Amino acid sequence: MAGAAAAERRVIRVLLVEDEEIHRFLARALLRDAGGVELSEAWNGAEAVRRVREGGAYDLILTDRQMPVMDGHEATRQIRALGVTTPIVGLSSDSLAADADAFIKAGADHFTPKPLSKEKLDNILAKFNLA
Known part of the structure; x- marks a missing residue:
């Protein structure tokens, strides 16, 4: 049964928008360990859009x-302006409430x-029913 459950698990397509190599490296490792992830990367917001x-x-x-080139806030606005409803999660080393509010x-x-x-x-994937 475990093999059948793994076979039925769909591939999760993730776009990582990050300019810092250390954060891309960490995200790659975590997403690879999560399994079933197809990862695309963009170095800045303009490339993501x-x-x-x-x-x-x-x-x-x-x-x-x-x-x-383009920050995450502007990239998010432009992606939403295209009519895209894909869940977008903002990430930042700055963790003040104002940072979260600006992304939202x-x-x-x-x-x-x-x-x-x-x-x-794991919390992000569960929140958006991707786990």
């Missing part, structure tokens, strides 16, 4: 706040402070 605009379909978008006002569904951990990722 381009990927979504060009037809990238994702089950979850994890985005940093502060990045070169931009259109994100959730916010979690960095660093990403197994527990935080």
